[in-house]
Amino acid sequence: MIPTQPTNKELSLGFLGVGWIGRNRMEAILKNTKARAAAITEPNSENLDAAKKSAKNAILKSSPEALFAEEDLDGIVIATPSAMHAKQSMDALKSGKAVFCQKPLGRTAEEVKQVVEASRNADKLLAVDLSYRYTKAFKAVYDTIQKGEIGEIFAVDLTFHNAYGPDKEWFYDIKKSGGGCVMDLGIHLVDLALWSLDFPEIKAVRSHLFHKGNKLTSFEEHVEDFASVNLTSEKDQVINLECSWHVSAGKDAIIEATFYGTKGGASFKNVNGSFYDFKAEKYHGTQTETLVNPPDEWSGRAGIVWVENLLENNRFDEKSATEFIKTALVIDRIYGK
Template sequence: MIATQPTKKELSLGFLGVGWIGRNRMEAILNHTNAKAAAITEPNPENSDAALKSAKNAILKTSPEALFSEEELDGIVIATPSAMHAEQSMQALKSGKAVFCQKPLGRTAEEVKQVVQASREADKLLAVDLSYRYTKAFKAVYDTIQKGEIGDVFAVDLKFHNAYGPDKKWFYDIKRSGGGCVMDLGIHLVDLALWSLDFPNISEVSSKLYHKGQRLTSFEEHVEDFASVSMTSDKEQVINLECSWHVSAGKDAIIEATFYGTKGGASFKNINGSFYDFKAEKYHGTQTETLVTPPDEWSGRAGVVWVENMIKNNGFDEKTATELIRTAEVIDRIYGR
């Protein structure tokens, strides 16, 4: 793909945060594109040392500001705690760099809008690591829906139960995280549903949020570790969502997105509790057709697609930006903001 455009210079990227996820995304980009890791900023020496094994020619920058001011960089990959995403994304965009950021892009819809505006003003490509879109299994479900093979979708069931929950304290502080399991896991489910349904207007949102089995009425001390949400689109499509941390799921994880249409159904689901292995199925009455099974090395694919898109057009992407805002607005409504 890149080789077909020999006149294009090699893309030069900076990586802000190279913990487990940041390093995984960096290695996927380096392994599957011609982009190079030119600079890294990471406060933890163990993380930066590990990253430099994959990016031997990268230079270490001591601060995000030093990274953003590096003129040769075409783009920045951001994998830092959630509270930093919006501000760091805006700074990177204002310095003339394209941005690929871990979710959530912002803790609120207002933060997301500010980043989108920075992308628009800089005319630089902005993307968020909504990684499940890029699995072969979900893409098969999406294509099935888009081709009309299951008719008009009228109901969606979404689940993401993580029996472990995050191991870092900041996830449990709403000021730093923006929310609990809905912000961490539910954001993927909301994105998958809205994307598959062509981002309909959501007319109704009803949510019940819990912490350790008790209804959560304030976020001053805790964030939700269980959520049950019902949404209705202006097309009268009902979308039911459940997500949780630390629930007794009987396995590591339950991850499912099932769509019911007037001519059939389609489902994306994990296999044997895995966080990585997914299958896609299509339903007609009592019949099940398997569309996709593992293996699929998908975890860094969203970043690879971002690089590919940068090569084609590194400018502001109105469609993606609008989708990011629409999803953030639904998340805000789930939280009653």
């Protein structure tokens, strides 16, 4: 009998931006999937040299346009500053490539809608690196909620304090970033809450945004470094969000998403101030059940899933695209847009 040949083709990918995050995602994809790094675009020579250690055969393209013009690429992984995400995603999709983009996909809901439309018109798969969805800890919380084990969810508390804050200037420029700590950190937790609650309509939003302890009244000079936000869903579920940069947290980070239901509670939280180690717990009265403990190599998992989906079906995905828009609309409302 003639042995059956494997049917899975090797994907040919282009990587636009291979700084720390872009390189991390590239290495995870190359290590764990049937994909190769065929081409790279990166203006920083140190970043490029580091990336070439993992992608020895990748060719260097001098510009995003040159990268998108490469006909044999199946998809593009985008890890550039936020202001570039929407246009680069649209250009890549229009050139017939699937896209995996760092968040935020756009600085406004309008930009996100334009990218989604480009994905629909090209009929190519679009994904965003909403990485916490893919941690074992949050997946355990999500499954607990979806199975009804803690009853109907009526309240959610979300916290993301980063005691350091970003080290690149563009994060602090509204035109380049689209926003401050809400756009950088809060968007992850808003996505987790909406996803877990099956994306209900949000009927009310109250925001308190601060810069260095003072209420922020204009984004022309500053972006928020502390936010306290209250969302109310169409089902009267209350979602409370606090996030910050540079706050005196007493540790590197506080990252938590806690869900309160009619039969109990469940929580996703970081361990000992870590940005990487997470645990999941389920609560019943005064009792705590641990669902997941670290370690978990999760940081590149969203990209791995995108490649697996790409191998299976490189088509426009209406469900995920609608979710991207719904989250972006909520972020817009937090900013009073």
